[in-house]
Amino acid sequence: MKKLTIILACLLTFATAGAQDNWYQYGFKIGTSFPTARDYSYEGHYLSGLANADFGIFFRAGKYVYGEVGFGYAFFRGDYNFYAAIDSLGYRDERASLHYLQIPIKIAGYVPLSRSVSLIPQAGIIYQPLVNVSDNSINFNKNTLTNHPLLLTGGIDFKFGPIIIGVNYRYQLQNFFQNKDGKHPQFINICAGVQL
Numbered sequence: 001m002k003k004l005t006i007i008l009a010c011l012l013t014f015a016t017a018g019a020q021d022n023w024y025q026y027g028f029k030i031g032t033s034f035p036t037a038r039d040y041s042y043e044g045h046y047l048s049g050l051a052n053a054d055f056g057i058f059f060r061a062g063k064y065v066y067g068e069v070g071f072g073y074a075f076f077r078g079d080y081n082f083y084a085a086i087d088s089l090g091y092r093d094e095r096a097s098l099h100y101l102q103i104p105i106k107i108a109g110y111v112p113l114s115r116s117v118s119l120i121p122q123a124g125i126i127y128q129p130l131v132n133v134s135d136n137s138i139n140f141n142k143n144t145l146t147n148h149p150l151l152l153t154g155g156i157d158f159k160f161g162p163i164i165i166g167v168n169y170r171y172q173l174q175n176f177f178q179n180k181d182g183k184h185p186q187f188i189n190i191c192a193g194v195q196l
Helices: 002-018
Strands: 024-035 045-062 065-083 091-109 117-127 130-133 150-160 163-172 186-195
Touching: 024 163, 045 091, 091 150, 117 163, 150 186
Parallel strands: none
Antiparallel strands: 024 045, 024 186, 045 065, 065 091, 091 117, 091 130, 117 150, 150 163, 163 186
């Protein structure tokens, strides 16, 4: 009986410590992504280099498990290799910039490790409408690329006081191109931010 009382007291203490102080949290994040799939179509489009960043704000509501919604902006500047069968040059390199809005919707948990350190596992979707594509000579534009990609995402944030450092995986449900077969874009995203 004494052991059971101690165990229940420990669980109650852990559960109480696990609750967020406020029902509502908000903050901002900035991050960069590393592609895990580089063949964007089977017809010769290959991503050889990528410089990118995304940033935005988020709002959370809940205590132990909570919902999260956000709004952000993503910028991708890629070096694309394109094999043009009718071009005497064969392979061509072209740099194109793609601009997206980002609207993440997630479910997240709260796992305290100490008074000021916690883990925040999360999973959800990111709606990422294409806003603009820079001029390029390989026909990347809003008529050829997927305009309204939807990405599955899952990952974990490490929270140290108000500072957040996170890593997540992102998988686009649609092809990179509207009407070409190929691999779906996939990324590992590293981010940092502040929760207020």
